[in-house]
Amino acid sequence: MKLSVIGCGYLGAVHAAAMASIGHEVVGIDVDSAKIASLTRGEAPFFEPGLQEILTEGVASGRLRFTTETSEAKGAQVHFIGVGTPQKRNGKGADLTYVNAAVDALLPHLSPGDIVAGKSTVPVGTAEALAERVAPTGATLVWNPEFLREGFAVQDTIDPDRLVAGVPEGPEGERAEGILREVYHTAVAKETPFIVTDYATAELVKVAANAFLATKISFINAMAEIAEVTGADVTQLADAIGHDARIGRRFLGAGIGFGGGCLPKDIRAFSARAEELGRGESVAFLHEVDAINLRRRERAVTLVVEALGGSAVGKKVTVLGAAFKPHSDDIRDSPALDAAVRLRGLGANVVVTDPEAIDNARRVHPQLAYERSTDEALRDADAVLVVTEWDEYRRELAPERAAALVRTQTIVDGRNCLDPKQWRAAGWEYRGMGRP
Numbered sequence: 001m002k003l004s005v006i007g008c009g010y011l012g013a014v015h016a017a018a019m020a021s022i023g024h025e026v027v028g029i030d031v032d033s034a035k036i037a038s039l040t041r042g043e044a045p046f047f048e049p050g051l052q053e054i055l056t057e058g059v060a061s062g063r064l065r066f067t068t069e070t071s072e073a074k075g076a077q078v079h080f081i082g083v084g085t086p087q088k089r090n091g092k093g094a095d096l097t098y099v100n101a102a103v104d105a106l107l108p109h110l111s112p113g114d115i116v117a118g119k120s121t122v123p124v125g126t127a128e129a130l131a132e133r134v135a136p137t138g139a140t141l142v143w144n145p146e147f148l149r150e151g152f153a154v155q156d157t158i159d160p161d162r163l164v165a166g167v168p169e170g171p172e173g174e175r176a177e178g179i180l181r182e183v184y185h186t187a188v189a190k191e192t193p194f195i196v197t198d199y200a201t202a203e204l205v206k207v208a209a210n211a212f213l214a215t216k217i218s219f220i221n222a223m224a225e226i227a228e229v230t231g232a233d234v235t236q237l238a239d240a241i242g243h244d245a246r247i248g249r250r251f252l253g254a255g256i257g258f259g260g261g262c263l264p265k266d267i268r269a270f271s272a273r274a275e276e277l278g279r280g281e282s283v284a285f286l287h288e289v290d291a292i293n294l295r296r297r298e299r300a301v302t303l304v305v306e307a308l309g310g311s312a313v314g315k316k317v318t319v320l321g322a323a324f325k326p327h328s329d330d331i332r333d334s335p336a337l338d339a340a341v342r343l344r345g346l347g348a349n350v351v352v353t354d355p356e357a358i359d360n361a362r363r364v365h366p367q368l369a370y371e372r373s374t375d376e377a378l379r380d381a382d383a384v385l386v387v388t389e390w391d392e393y394r395r396e397l398a399p400e401r402a403a404a405l406v407r408t409q410t411i412v413d414g415r416n417c418l419d420p421k422q423w424r425a426a427g428w429e430y431r432g433m434g435r436p
């Protein structure tokens with residue numbers, strides 16, 4: 001099939017390349033000419049495992065191309081909208097500027113029978129309004145939320161847990177569903193659950209899923225706060241409650257909390273939308289989820305300052321990690337960099353290292369010092385703070401080797417990803433999050 005993908009960020013670039021990899025002819029469109037130039041050369045503009053391979057293959061096959069011209073969407077049967085919906089400047093709600101601009105630019109190039117498939121995360125009610133604008137062209141709007149995780153984006157796009165499609169009622173909706181099933185033919189062949197809903201449900205599925213995941217993380221981080229005053233160990237607690245299949249162990253990783261381009265902004269946008277709808281109280285707990293999450297960043301910093309004897313002034317603190325999570329170079333709302341910036345604000349001489357995210361981090365926080373080599377970053381440190389659980393730190397960093405590099409063997413494990421026994425046995429003073 002011929003497809004267009006408007007917006008070539010994390011979502012769109014991966015979607016375009018993944019759709020080409022399953023046999024479609026795809027044009028990716030973005031207003032950012034530097035990004036389009038990079039993609040056209042077959043170079044991934046950001047780090048995402050597996051993306052480079054399918055991009056190279058797609059571009060070489062001729063099935064995948066990129067342009068800044070929305071007019072080139074003409075002739076595609078399905079047009080995916082994958083532009084960003086950032087947090088508004090006032091912090092209240094999602095900014096729909098890019099979604100509206102993408103739809104405006106697309107409208108003159110739509111033909112009757114085309115499908116416009118919204119993938120961006122939007123406030124409930126957006127699809128209904130967009131459908132009215134698309135209707136005069138004879139095209140059909142569907143809402144097809146995306147649940148990909150960064151670091152697993154290619155896999156999640158090609159082989160998702162489930163597909164959700166919000167469609168209009170009646171034959172138009174049935175036809176649209178059929179076309180989406182053809183688009184996602186590989187997942188459909190594997191009998192991936194394909195849930196067909198109305199627009200509002202499809203929009204809500206996405207924000208509800210992210211709200212639930214954020215709540216799960218903040219729940220365990222709230223338990224970490226209680227563990228801290230009782231001497232309990234939150235990681236054992238998580239293991240023990242996680243064995244209950246109704247609860248499950250995933251997303252019960254206590255630590256410095258969640259960040260990234262989705263969870264923090266999506267829960268805030270959901271709260272704002274619920275308030276607009278007069279149902280603010282229904283999701284009032286999300287304010288608490290956000291507050292707990294932000295407190296954990298503060299807590300990690302406090303643990304470092306305590307370990308330094310009460311003051312960070314003039315002390316070298318090595319921060320292991322800058323990305324908001326491993327397998328990504330994304331630093332949007334990264335708890336790791338938040339902690340690094342706070343420590344610098346307290347007078348510490350902060351050195352940040354990360355296997356993939358240093359360039360992005362340096363652009364946004366040029367005031368911090370960076371070091372590519374973990375060993376060099378650790379040299380003469382007065383304290384070490386682990387904030388992104390890359391394998392480079394979790395598995396490959398031997399406590400004995402690190403001990404030989406630092407000035408003082410003090411480590412704060414902001415992700416509870418190290419084995420305290422092993423680090424203590426090598427002479428380290430180890431502090432975790434919600435662990436004795």
Ligand code: UDX
Pocket residue numbers: 146147148149150151210213217250251252253254255256257258259260261262263324325
């Ligand atoms: C999330 C959703 O998982 C995905 O379905 C949606 O499409 C986009 O938002 P992503 O932002 O890529 O994906 O990251 P995710 O793996 O969900 O992690 C989010 C944050 O939570 C990270 O900062 C991670 O470190 C943190 N986290 C995750 C924890 O602190 N503890 C956990 O147990 C799990």
